[in-house]
Amino acid sequence: MVSRRVVRSYQARYSMGANKAAMYDLTDAIDVHAHARGHDEEEPMHAAQEATRAGMKAVLFKSISPGRPWEVARRLQDDVDRWAECLSLRPVKCLSAWIVGIPLKPIDFAEIKAAVEGGVLGMWMPPVTSAWSIYRLGGRGVWFDKARRYDDPVPPTSWDDALKTGIYVLDDHGRLLPAIRDTVRLCADHGVALSFGHLSPQEMDALAEEIGAIGYRRAFIDHPFSEVFELDVPRMKRWADAGVRFALTWDELSPLLGVDPQDMVAAIRAIGPEHFMLSSDAGIPLLPQTVEAYRLLAAMLRAYGMTEVEMRQLMTGSAKEMLTLS
Secondary structure (H helix, E strand, C coil): CCCHHHHHHHHHHHHCCCCHHHHCCCCCCEEEEEEECCCCCCCHHHHHHHHHHCCCCEEEEEEECCCCHHHHHHHHHHHHHHHHHHCCCCCCEEEEEEECCCCCCCCCHHHHHHHHHHCCCEEECCCCCEHHHHHHHCEEHHHHCCCCCCCCEECCCCHHHHHHHCECCECCCCCECHHHHHHHHHHHHHCCEEECCCCCHHHHHHHHHHHHHHCCCCEEEECCCCCCCCCCHHHHHHHHHCCCEEEEEHHHHCCCCCCCHHHHHHHHHHHCHHHEEEECCCCCCCCCCHHHHHHHHHHHHHHCCCCHHHHHHHHHHHHHHHCCCC
């Protein structure tokens, strides 16, 4: 028997129709998780130019070229504005973020506070440097031994070893560390969106409790279908009921993670498009560049049955609310 996934893929191909332009339309789309730090990632100016050409509204750069992210993003915005004016295009809004735990070191609330006051609109809890991520996925050699190479991969470790190496945001009593609790409240006060990163279930629960206690509604979970997490539709519904959104990524559908698109669409429909946003999470050599990754994600969801009303919610509506964009 041919697999369910392959049969559905042919149904998607046959039902797409001839309107190719509509399949790839990104007008007013917002990318809430982009990578463009140059070197081993896409150049930020290229990502911003392609987003502008596509008519996108905004890109939130999780990573961007070295320097203070908010200052780098402002210089990028100036460059894009001048370039777009010459071509009579509307420039994409270039937004910056701060990542707690990258580079891997103890949490420094003073740095976090400076980033928020500097103007970042996104804050990430520890992603690949979290203890949970190292336990589930492994990490980079230099995190374990400074004599090892940055590009030396280490396989998943025991939980005890992961705790020794990675970042864990709870104290011995299972409560959020004061710096993390203060970060949540700082984000709430300044209207900054907060990603749960790659935190463990127990860390996410504590973070959600803090978020609920102060009525904060700008939290989200990246790539919820990634195996770094243990999420299913009932658990995602509980998060959604608590006001947490989900940022879908091209990486989830890519050969690297291999999520079945029909399962993603079924989850969106079961939970509600208003709880989801789209993002690229690409820009590295094994994945397409930022705008192309986003375009492929949008096209795939359209091909698997998402209506244009639903797509506008996924591409613009939810992210616009979370980032308070006009």
